Amino acid sequence: MLLTLSWLVPLLGALVLLCVGNRDGRRDALVRWLSLAVTLATFAVTLVIWARFDAASPEFQFVERHAWIPAFGIDYFIGIDGISLLLVVLTAFLSPIALLSSWGSIERKVKEFSIFMLALEAAMIGVFVSLDLFLFYVFWDAMLVPMYFLIGIWGYDQRIYAAVKFMLYTMAGSVLMLVAILGLAYLHSAATGTYSFDLLKLYTLDIAPQTQMWFFLAFTVAFAIKVPLFPFHTWLPDAHVQAPTAGSVILAGVLLKMGTYGLLRFSFPLFPEAAAYFAPGLALLAVIGIVYGALVAMVQPDMKKLVAYSSVSHLGFVVLGICAMNMQGVQGALYQMLAHGVSTGGLFLLVGMLSDRRHTRLISEFGGLKAVMPRLTAAFMIITLASIGLPGLNGFVGEFLIMLGAFRWDPRFVVVAGLGVILSAVYMLWMFQRVYYGPVTHEENAALPDLRPREWAAVVPLCAVAVVMGVFPTLFLKPMEASVNAVVQRVQVAQTLRAERP
Amino acid sequence: MFSSGIDAVVPMLCVTLAALAVMGAEAFRARGEQLPLGGLGVVGLVGAAISAVLLWNRNAVSFGVVVADNFGLFVTLVLLLVALLTIMFSSTVVRRDGLPAGEYYALVLFATAGMIMMATANDLLVVFIALEILSIAVYVLTGIRRDDSRAIEAAFKYFLLGAFSSAFFLYGIAFTYGLAGSTRLDRVGTYMAAQSMSGNPLILVALGLLLVGFAFKISAVPFHMWTPDAYEGAPAVVTGFMSTGVKAAAFAAFARVFLSVFEPFSGEWAPLVWLLAAATMILGTVVGVAQSNLKRMLAYSSIAHGGYLLVGLVAANQVGKAAILFYLLAYAVTNLAAFGVIALLGTREAANDELRDYAGLWHTRPALAALMTVCLLSLGGLPPTAGFIGKWYIFSAAVSAGYYGLAVIGVLTSVVSVFFYLRVVVMMYMTDRPAAIAPPPVSAVAMAALVASIAAIIALGILPTPVLDFAAQSIATIF
């Protein structure tokens, strides 16, 4: 019941908001506080789940199962393990922050905005907790709708183009996954006589190598678009740049992780043989993405775009770690997912605060802000360093583990990926320098207000988590260990078993 | 030879009586007097629905040519729902546009009676007469705005091509009769089963002609030419009625004839229907993208939806048959509601059915915009809507029958279709209204119908199990 609450609370919150009469924005304040309260309550629920989570067990916990569409073997089947637990917590953690960030910038149709944010949160958590492929697909697709509206209604100038592109790209990928899901269920019925979308049952299916290849590709293209893996990334800069700040935070913080989560939860364990076959190719795309994203980020004049491309680069690391499919690699990938959620979410948040004040995001429009807004500068510094992967902050642990894991698998990738680490320091610090150091080049900037209390409330938790994740990595590595081990074992065992087969 | 009871025709009888009552009331109406003619129709429809429910599981046969099996009754109930919603939407439109209420409601009811007959007919002759009843009524309904030259053109085109397709259908019946010596489906079925190995080319001729006739009625590509013009020219509420009712009835008869009588020859017709389905899905969506008139866009969209239904027919397994039924229901409710919104936004002076007329609808009519959005999402097959479950069902049928190619075409075309459905959403939500033209007020009855449809769409999307079971039961007794 607890796990159901984690996605039901925001959904019910959205329904309650729907009933709040808010003609001409008269009750905006009430709507804002109410939605914040709902997201905080959700966060509390996920914290309780984390507290009660048994880190030693690799099994799915908080499992709930009810028959839903029995004719098709579809169950309402949810549960979490160490892989999804922290992603759920991350989602619930970022949502109130994203909402807070919108208090200054979203002025019109606040009620609808909040409804879409809450619906989005519900769908995102739903994606992470679903263990039934049907349920998963429902949440996966349902999530597109609120995001589409968030970008399309409250975004910047090119918002419609970005929103439609986001929606169509993601859908085009996911419908092929739909066919593969149906194919899996059919294979299950061919093998056992009943349809099933139960992930745990499907894990045990023995699928012919040729079929695995097709299904793996269908699933992986859907996830690769979401990640986004080079060359499927072209929707991302548009969507990130055009989305309102809250949308960008969620997009970078959570949505991208669904791609890598999908690889880890579905593509690799369901089709281990195909995974072994395609992993080097995926890893190649990942390292291309790492370097490409970094190089493109370097030349961006727009801060938001820079951060967007840095995501392409950072997510490349995650995919590399997953492709390595060993303990270090996967744990690092998972850690990097969390760290990237916090630090890139933070970067979008801070860039959004600057752009709220100046209505521009061009780096050249800023300069010397250190003296004008020291607190924002400090926060930006912490998050920037975290994003680069400075030891002692959250980014380091993940990147280090990924490199370690990838090195044990295939050192060649590590060499190229290492280049990406250096480049990330270059573009992030260069941006920081241009924006915050030097003299104040534009007089409009001289009188910009520093962080307001509301903004403090959004920024401080992010910085704090960035530090905690850097200093006490075991706090986060511990719960994921058993489950990661289980996945790695499952994939490796399946691969060796099938390699021995005549 | 035939059971003497008339049980199986009672639903159709109720609707016909209601139509006669409407005609009678209209004839004796004093000039200027307002009569609740739509209400009379509703009474008939409700009576028909009750009788259909009572007939459930009884497999009643009347006159040897009509069977009220569960399959037919399921479609009958869908058709009654379609007619009910149509009448509820019409109340506003008839008054606003000054349509002749008596003729209008009587024709809607006659068409419904024809549809019901078509769905339950067990004899090709009756299928044909039923087809003509519904067609004649719908031709007139298409041109019910006599003073609108576009409507008249649409009606005329529809009439000519409809007559043309009827000829094909009739020719097919003639060949079937020549071969089997009967038009009764059960007897034809026995004959066909015995001849399944004979390789008689005349059977294929009969099959092909019937296929063409049905393909016209469900507007499958390349027999769809009449659809966009007819759908665009007709009043929106009539378009909603015919894009759902006619399609459902024709599909029911199509499925009945091809899945039972010509089942032994599925090896011959399945590849043809495969091609029809693929062409229909692709053309319907691709051409739909280029439309700027909402009615025309939805016309192409409904062509494409016919293609999805054909996928279920090709798959022809238990899943596919039940999927057709579920999809018919989901599609009927959704499409009808979408056309309902279009109809309710029109005024006597302007149809307001161009895409640009929807700019900023969110600000002037937030409720209608939201309802329309749900319809469009359902048509696009996004969860949690009925359209999503319908597509899921259809494509699982295709996959489990091994038609991966068709499933892939289907899902990709639904992405393309989402593109044009989103254009409407973009207009409603993300574009500002150039000039503040307040849309006309919406009557309570029409609004209730809309809200009920949307509730049904979402309910079917979240808890489809009862209806899925119902659909599965419906096909269990036959085929």
Next chain:
Amino acid sequence: MTGDVLAFWGLALLLVGSALAVVLSKNLFHAVLWLALALTGTAGVFLLLEAEFLAAIQLLLYAGGIVTIVVFAIVVTERLVGERISQTSRRIAGGAVVAAALLGLIVSAIVERPLAPAEPSIGADLTRTIGELVQTRFVLPFELLAVLMLAALMGAVYFARPDD
């Protein structure tokens, strides 16, 4: 036997020729006359098949009734419009190709496997039997035709009546 065959081919040629003339003649009035001939030819085919009742109906309803109505319609319309209306059939080549393809298909099928001649199952008094059948076995289709007529009549009246 040969007489039957000769008569069939004669009638068939007459039918096809006059039907083609209906679609191809520019003058609408001529087209109607060709139509009358085609319909009469059909009656001839029915006679040849020993379906006297059908032949009579065909003559009465179609060659008699329908053709008269069509002539009326043309005359009235021409008076309303005030000029001669001529037939404007287009894309004749395309139509010919489709028709020829369909014909080829059906003919090839029939040549390969001729239809067995249906056995006459009707007793001595043909008209009486038909009347009985319409009252018994085909009562529902018959009644449905009434509904069809009603709907068609209503539509026709609706389009034809003047505005109130």
